[in-house]
Amino acid sequence: xxxxxxxxxxxxxxxxxxxxxxxxxxxxxxxxxxxxxxxxxxxxxxxxxxxxxxxxxxxxxxxxxxxxxxxxxxxxxxxxxxxxxxxxxxxxxxxxxxxxxxxxxxxxxxxxxxxxxxxxxxxxxxxxxxxxxxxxxxxxxxxxxxxxxxxxxxxxxxxxxxxxxxxxxxxxxxxxxxxxxxxxxxxxxxxxxxxxxxxxxxxxxxxxxxxxxxxxxxxxxxxxxxxxxxxxxxxxxxxxxxxxxxxxxxxxxxxxxxxxxxxxxxxxxxxxxxxxxxxxxxxxxxxxxxxxxxxxxxxxxxxxxxxxxxxx
Amino acid sequence: xxxxxxxxxxxxxxxxxxxxxxxxxxxxxxxxxxxxxxxxxxxxxxxxxxxxxxxxxxxxxxxxxxxxxxxxxxxxx
Numbered sequence: 001x002x003x004x005x006x007x008x009x010x011x012x013x014x015x016x017x018x019x020x021x022x023x024x025x026x027x028x029x030x031x032x033x034x035x036x037x038x039x040x041x042x043x044x045x046x047x048x049x050x051x052x053x054x055x056x057x058x059x060x061x062x063x064x065x066x067x068x069x070x071x072x073x074x075x076x077x078x079x080x081x082x083x084x085x086x087x088x089x090x091x092x093x094x095x096x097x098x099x100x101x102x103x104x105x106x107x108x109x110x111x112x113x114x115x116x117x118x119x120x121x122x123x124x125x126x127x128x129x130x131x132x133x134x135x136x137x138x139x140x141x142x143x144x145x146x147x148x149x150x151x152x153x154x155x156x157x158x159x160x161x162x163x164x165x166x167x168x169x170x171x172x173x174x175x176x177x178x179x180x181x182x183x184x185x186x187x188x189x190x191x192x193x194x195x196x197x198x199x200x201x202x203x204x205x206x207x208x209x210x211x212x213x214x215x216x217x218x219x220x221x222x223x224x225x226x227x228x229x230x231x232x233x234x235x236x237x238x239x240x241x242x243x244x245x246x247x248x249x250x251x252x253x254x255x256x257x258x259x260x261x262x263x264x265x266x267x268x269x270x271x272x273x274x275x276x277x278x279x280x281x282x283x284x285x286x287x288x289x290x291x292x293x294x295x296x297x298x299x300x301x302x303x304x305x306x307x308x309x310x311x312x
Numbered sequence: 313x314x315x316x317x318x319x320x321x322x323x324x325x326x327x328x329x330x331x332x333x334x335x336x337x338x339x340x341x342x343x344x345x346x347x348x349x350x351x352x353x354x355x356x357x358x359x360x361x362x363x364x365x366x367x368x369x370x371x372x373x374x375x376x377x378x379x380x381x382x383x384x385x386x387x388x389x
Contacts, residue, residue: 021377080335087379
């Protein structure tokens with residue numbers, strides 16, 4: 001440690017220096033990297049029980065197999081982030097088995113139940129798109145060499161999940177009737193969830209160690225806009241309504257609701273007439289969504305039951 | 313079940329390719345390490361994949377351990 005000062009390291013990484021080991025880091029860099037990897041690992045991990053819940057509604061054996069393959073990929077991606085954390089001295093066992101469920105850092109969207117096939121494929125289309133937007137940026141820009149290499153596999157597989165989502169959203173929409181309505185219903189609650197996924201707007205966020213140390217390249221608002229520019233045209237093409245449109249003058253996607261707004265998790269409904277502050281969003285996130293404890297319990301269950309089996 | 317150990321994973325897509333370091337798994341034996349590696353790193357149709365325990369690697373030209381070995385792990389090996 002302390003080969004460089006924070007200012008020296010910031011300057012070096014902005015000039016292209018790649019950090020390869022703890023010896024290259026400062027405490028501030030390491031702390032920001034650990035924070036980023038924890039969010040990444042927890043998000044990948046908690047997508048697995050959420051997707052598994054919906055995969056039980058798969059319409060055929062083949063579709064169940066593809067959903068299971070996606071879940072296995074997500075577990076593999078979580079492994080990559082947690083392994084990198086272990087190399088930084090963080091205990092994976094503590095992270096996975098000893099943290100209270102409320103301390104997991106996955107987005108609020110993965111604290112929500114996914115109850116049918118339309119919700120699974122919409123999650124692939126919208127949330128995996130958010131994952132690609134965020135991790136694609138990290139892959140291109142990160143100053144941490146081991147993460148840059150680890151993300152090669154993640155990028156390839158997330159693209160498969162996204163394709164799975166988009167192909168199936170299209171298939172259900174083309175089928176019309178109830179199938180199409182189910183996609184519309186899924187998008188109704190998942191679209192604003194995706195908008196919120198990218199966090200506080202830039203104007204509210206004054207200091208960002210992840211940007212200073214080049215652990216990512218784009219700001220929250222730039223990432224959110226990148227996601228919107230992919231998701232809104234897709235929904236338009238499928239004739240699925242979303243509360244957002246392209247402003248031809250600015251070539252930016254604009255939201256048609258006041259952001260952020262309150263969410264009713266029980267009804268899976270956004271209260272568009274109830275704008276809130278970011279402090280209130282944080283309160284809602286901290287209070288966790290309805291599936292938080294059950295999802296964390298479900299990823300812990302298999303190891304506990306294997307241990308019991310071996311002890312018997 | 314043995315003590316958990318880290319296995320570094322290398323693979324190449326085709327004959328004549330170089331081996332690439334593609335990741336790492338933790339397993340209680342080299343046999344399970346092989347299984348976990350094959351199951352986890354299934355993003356390509358590999359021509360060849362190999363695993364080796366992390367502590368079998370020795371740095372030649374640098375003071376730090378390879379694969380960003382953490383000091384607390386270093387003490388164990």
